[in-house]
Amino acid sequence: MCIFCQIINKEIPSAPVYEDANVLVIPDISPQAPLHWLIIPKIHTESLSSVLPDQALACLLVIQRLVKEKAVKDYRIVVNTGAEAGQSVPHLHFHLLSGRSLAWPPG
């Protein structure tokens, strides 16, 4: 079972920022910005190419809700897909990065 499924199943403890029936949000263990959260659909799937539409939408709506609630004004959403793009955990997740100036293009 992948590491995020183990976190979702509470086999590995975490400190969720947000949780509902479809989505878990946790701080990244190795933050790349003052705010760096991972928005994770609870049903295991590797990428956006395979995710169920309602799971993808649930993640986007949670992002919208959290940035509003926490007054996060400027932010970046990243979905690394595949090894060449930097994906290291084979369970779809959206990075939410904020709190510093972010370079573009990302490199």
Ligand code: 5GP
């Ligand atoms: P990827 O490289 O797949 O786009 O992103 C995976 C992210 O998951 C990385 O930013 C990494 O720091 C984070 N990560 C890996 N293992 C854990 C973990 O056990 N707990 C948490 N909170 N984050 C993790």
Ligand code: ZN
């Ligand atoms: Zn998984």
